[in-house]
Amino acid sequence: ASRFDWLIDEARLTAQTLLDRAEELASPTLRLGITGLSRAGKTVFTTALIHALMRGGRLPVFRAMHEGRIAGARLEPQPDDGVPRFDYESHVATLVDDRRWPESTRRISELRLAVDYAPARGGRRTLTLDIVDYPGEWLLDLPLLDQTYAEFSAKSLSLARAPARRPLAGPFLAALEASNPAGTADEPEARRIAALFTDYLAACRAETVSMSLLPPGRFLMPGDLEGSPALTFAPLDLPEGAEAPSGSLHAMMERRFEAYKERVVRPFFRDHFARLDRQIVLIDVLSALNAGPAALADLEAALDGILTAFRIGRNSWLSALFRHRIGKVLFAATKADHLHHTSHDPLEAILRRLVERALARAEGAGAEIDVVALAAVRATREAMVKRGRAHLPAIVGVPEAGQHDADEFDGLAEAAVFPGDLPENPSALFDPALGFNGLSDASGGDFRFLRFRPPVVERNAEGLALPMPHIRLDRALEFLLGDRLK
Numbered sequence: 001a002s003r004f005d006w007l008i009d010e011a012r013l014t015a016q017t018l019l020d021r022a023e024e025l026a027s028p029t030l031r032l033g034i035t036g037l038s039r040a041g042k043t044v045f046t047t048a049l050i051h052a053l054m055r056g057g058r059l060p061v062f063r064a065m066h067e068g069r070i071a072g073a074r075l076e077p078q079p080d081d082g083v084p085r086f087d088y089e090s091h092v093a094t095l096v097d098d099r100r101w102p103e104s105t106r107r108i109s110e111l112r113l114a115v116d117y118a119p120a121r122g123g124r125r126t127l128t129l130d131i132v133d134y135p136g137e138w139l140l141d142l143p144l145l146d147q148t149y150a151e152f153s154a155k156s157l158s159l160a161r162a163p164a165r166r167p168l169a170g171p172f173l174a175a176l177e178a179s180n181p182a183g184t185a186d187e188p189e190a191r192r193i194a195a196l197f198t199d200y201l202a203a204c205r206a207e208t209v210s211m212s213l214l215p216p217g218r219f220l221m222p223g224d225l226e227g228s229p230a231l232t233f234a235p236l237d238l239p240e241g242a243e244a245p246s247g248s249l250h251a252m253m254e255r256r257f258e259a260y261k262e263r264v265v266r267p268f269f270r271d272h273f274a275r276l277d278r279q280i281v282l283i284d285v286l287s288a289l290n291a292g293p294a295a296l297a298d299l300e301a302a303l304d305g306i307l308t309a310f311r312i313g314r315n316s317w318l319s320a321l322f323r324h325r326i327g328k329v330l331f332a333a334t335k336a337d338h339l340h341h342t343s344h345d346p347l348e349a350i351l352r353r354l355v356e357r358a359l360a361r362a363e364g365a366g367a368e369i370d371v372v373a374l375a376a377v378r379a380t381r382e383a384m385v386k387r388g389r390a391h392l393p394a395i396v397g398v399p400e401a402g403q404h405d406a407d408e409f410d411g412l413a414e415a416a417v418f419p420g421d422l423p424e425n426p427s428a429l430f431d432p433a434l435g436f437n438g439l440s441d442a443s444g445g446d447f448r449f450l451r452f453r454p455p456v457v458e459r460n461a462e463g464l465a466l467p468m469p470h471i472r473l474d475r476a477l478e479f480l481l482g483d484r485l486k
């Protein structure tokens with residue numbers, strides 16, 4: 001990027017920061033980002049968080065709520081007109097009325113909540129909470145801002161040719177062999193190559209449960225850009241130091257790559273990411289654990305990619321975008337209701353290990369960081385179930401119908417799984433010599449992909465849903481909001 005782009009970013013961000021500050025003075029405002037890879041649990045968490053602030057519930061660790069200092073929370077019109085609204089009402093209806101999980105996050109959305117509370121020292125105040133839910137895949141694009149098209153091509157192709165990915169990249173690499181970057185640009189050819197490149201990225205993610213993800217992030221999670229020309233580029237096999245002849249395929253792809261950076265990546269970081277005060281990163285650690293050591297290593301690599309966005313040093317030109325630092329980051333392992341409560345602490349220990357290793361390369365990240373294992377919406381209960389002579393701790397819930405991995409559960413009112421225990425010492429999972437092979441059901445079955453329906457939630461006389469059951473949601477709320485409601 002040129003010095004000029006940098007100045008424009010700087011100016012726009014400064015203007016936006018001043019506007020944010022003015023608003024902050026008028027009424028205290030907190031911008032909370034909710035992110036995570038696809039299916040990590042963003043929609044469910046965001047819905048549950050808003051619901052808990054509006055309806056309360058059993059939240060002993062969330063002090064302001066527990067002490068009765070939160071008078072209420074109201075939805076308000078959001079500040080950014082250009083961003084879709086998080087569809088809270090319909091997500092609650094899906095969860096409570098249909099007992100189905102709501103539709104997952106596919107693009108950025110936002111919701112503003114005004115929380116009326118009584119500070120511990122007395123009086124009345126309002127905290128304006130702006131919640132921004134966005135796909136974690138988009139964070140993978142940050143390194144692109146610093147790359148030329150030639151660098152992006154070289155890097156992407158060396159990964160595509162690495163042994164693990166090569167089998168998945170076959171058709172894409174074959175198309176590259178048949179193409180000539182210096183030849184005349186041809187729209188159908190560009191589209192075909194871009195489509196094969198997209199298929200290859202999608203195959204990489206499908207192949208591994210947790211997906212070691214590769215940019216461009218919008219190729220995996222296009223949001224509103226699905227099918228748009230900004231996404232019809234791909235890396236090309238370029239000779240070292242090759243200039244792009246005008247009118248060539250090379251020139252066309254290069255132009256689109258630059259357009260992607262300028263019109264898609266940079267605005268997202270400048271207008272959204274750089275303005276966040278707090279951030280929760282949701283991680284489906286359990287799926288990776290279930291799938292075994294390769295998936296766990298893969299998850300770690302994916303996290304490493306995502307966390308780059310959280311550890312930009314001051315000496316990089318990118319730091320202009322990150323002057324306003326995110327003050328607190330919470331990493332949360334989701335869906336803890338698939339485990340017995342004795343495994344919740346071990347799950348946190350595993351997550352801490354994953355995140356520590358990914359953050360180890362940080363150049364003084366500066367944010368306060370914590371980890372938690374939670375279930376935003378608890379779909380199961382615990383029971384002791386007799387198996388032969390033994391009584392085993394089990395997780396009981398209503399299986400979702402139509403899970404082709406677990407047909408035998410179709411139509412059952414309730415099913416019990418025996419999740420077994422997570423190791424107390426997470427090192428066992430990270431050391432191949434110790435022979436960890438993925439989790440298995442304590443009774444020898446495979447419970448990996450069993451999904452439970454959301455729980456029964458009652459409604460009050462006015463038809464409002466009563467609080468939803470959860471695991472440790474209150475800890476997340478206390479870490480993210482507690483100090484601002486004192």
Ligand code: GDP
Nearest residue numbers: 038039040041042043044101104105375376377
């Ligand atoms: P997103 O892609 O990050 O928005 O993920 P979602 O919030 O849509 O969650 C993906 C799926 O994970 C849901 O459809 C549920 O099946 C499951 N899930 C998410 N959160 C929970 C939870 O707290 N408990 C349980 N049991 N399942 C959850």
